[in-house]
Amino acid sequence: MDCLKYHIKNVWLVRGDGSGPVRGEVLVSADGRLLSCGPSYISCGTVIDGRGKMLVPGLIDVHGHSDISVIASPGGFSKVSQGVTTEIAGNCGLSAFPLTERNREHLEELYAQYHVPLSWSSFSSYRQLLKEKECVPDLIPLCGHNTLRAAVAGYEKKTLDRAEAEEMKQLLAAALEEGAPGLSTGLLYVPGKFASPGEIIELMKVLAAHGKIYATHLASEGDRLLESLEETLMCVREAGLKKVQISHFKTAGPANWHKLDTAVDMIQSARKGGISVTVDRYPYTESMTQLSVILPGEWADLDDIAIEKRLRNSEEKRELARLLSQSRSADYWQRVRLVSTGVEKYRSSCGKFLTEIAGDPVMLAVELLALDAAGTCAAFSGMSEENLTRILQLPFCMPGSDGNALPADHSLGRAHPRAFGTAVRFLRRLLEMNVSPGEAVYRATGLPAETFGLTDRGLLRQQLRADLVLLDPEDLEDRADFASPHTPARGIIWTMVNGRIVYRS
Ligand SMILES: [Zn+2]
Known part of the structure; x- marks a missing residue:
């Protein structure tokens, strides 16, 4: 059977439809499809030992x-x-x-x-x-x-x-x-x-x-x-x-x-x-979006290019600082954190609250908007x-x-650490709340596929895309934080997209 690429053995299958886990094996074709998901009676292709871990749809x-x-x-x-x-x-x-x-x-x-x-x-x-x-x-x-x-x-x-x-x-x-x-x-x-x-x-x-x-x-x-x-x-x-x-x-x-x-x-x-x-x-x-969402009044109707242009004028800068001081309480700035910016001078301050970076957080915000309204992003606490x-x-x-x-x-x-941790933290939180593994996986696979009309993925089912993840449910842990936001999560052993392994921990 030369169209077979992988034979994944020794795994617990969680199919993405709310059921499972069940013991099984998965065959992946050379063109990146699932050939079978369940007991298998043949053995060919490259064997991958799943080490008794959980195999779920991507x-x-x-x-x-x-x-x-x-x-x-x-x-x-x-x-x-x-x-x-x-x-x-x-x-x-x-x-x-x-x-x-x-x-x-x-x-x-x-x-x-x-x-x-x-x-x-x-x-x-x-x-x-x-x-x-x-x-x-x-x-x-x-x-x-x-x-x-x-x-x-x-x-x-x-x-x-x-x-x-x-x-x-x-x-x-x-x-x-x-x-x-x-x-x-x-x-x-x-x-x-x-x-x-x-x-x-x-x-x-x-x-x-x-x-x-x-x-x-x-x-x-x-x-x-x-x-x-x-x-x-x-x-x-x-x-x-x-x-x-x-x-x-x-x-x-x-x-x-x-x-x-x-x-x-x-x-x-x-x-x-x-x-x-x-x-x-x-x-x-903490949410994150462009810092420009803090803009008050008619400033909020300007697009990024117009904001930067207007703030080339120092009179306008002072006026915006005055409006911001009026419209936001002093303690508001303790909840605003710089996440990323194209302004070289402040790159090393990313991850810190505006009040930790400068004595005058309002002027700092104005300066960041003047130099890079389009690329400066901030996180806001309050949820x-x-x-x-x-x-x-x-x-x-x-x-x-x-x-x-x-x-x-x-x-x-x-x-924001969510870019590196959301999916793992989501699964982990659900499992900690005693949501069943079948249900937790469904919410991140079958349910999104149904909702967005993706009929070729989201489930472990014959003929669908071989988008697969081998994970260790006991080991799931997001590790990214604002200080080290690009730290990969634990618990994902490998990730396969369309029959190709694109990540191994
Ligand atoms: Zn949004």
Whole structure:
């Protein structure tokens, strides 16, 4: 049987459908498919001894941002070292397509640190490049609403005219037909924040017609969490949409921690009403995003290039510092941590709180924005550990790292530890909560595949992709922290993508 590549023996199989573990063997074909998963009566190909450990389908990170970083780092070390073989990318409204002359320059600035020429235009030309570069994990990108809107109307604050709205719908339909699993929004970022509910509903109708999913970074995850969730569900009902993913579901800020019950009730009642609302979460209590989210008032409507331009003027710098001091309490800055920046002078301070880096954290923030608004990212504390546990317990919660594919070194910038630890920490936390191994693995494999319509993976089943992970459930431990964010997790013995072993611990 010369088409056989691997014969994996002596393993406990957890199939990704909620069942298991059971003893079994797996045969992998030379073209990267699963030939059989169960008892085996033949023995040929290269034998791999699983040493009595657990063999599971490749883990699916449903919320990543590796869109460009994976091209600069095709080995995807941060992902494959935690067993992630597929990432749903294009999240929070930010995708690498469609590109037009209206958004290309902005995205080149945003991704400048990766030195990747943005030479494609559509979903299919972008995916083709990922294939040529042999990027792992396999990226399945959503179409991002911010990129989509900017492709037709740029980044300015404006209402779309009829022709622009129509062009946007056509571009979305084209991406969906080429294989994008859905649309993502980031409704607190420019220019998504300028969209009316009507604009979103029109796009949702395109999704509904194609049977695809809407994944949303809500307009507010804190003070207006319930209103934002309510509006999303209202739009979904009006558009007749059936699948919604709430990205990095959380209650941000202690004043909003009590809102979890109501938010979960709203989701549960939508689910009872026939809408498949699902959520993802990174198992950490510090968020991370661009530092520019701290901007107050009209500053918050500027895109990165406009922020940097405006802050070349020292008068404007002083004015922004004054506004920031007014709008944020002094202790706020103790909760803001610099994670990465292109500003050379502060590279060695990454991982520290702004108050640890400078005597005047406000001026520091202004300086970082002036020099690198596009590339400076910060972490913000303010989530509840107890709510995190409760969110992870929801049977429709999946792992979403919100992180990038990165190498072990810091050549492409430093990460939030979630980029290297989410999947392993997610599994470990579930097992510690006495969720069965079958169920825990399902949440990171079968459930994400079902949710995002990936029919060729997520299960140990004949003919599916041989995306496999051999892991030791007793040894699972994420080890990355803010001081050493690129430390790989323990417990992942090897990771196989499409029949090729891409990582060994
Ligand atoms: Zn987001």
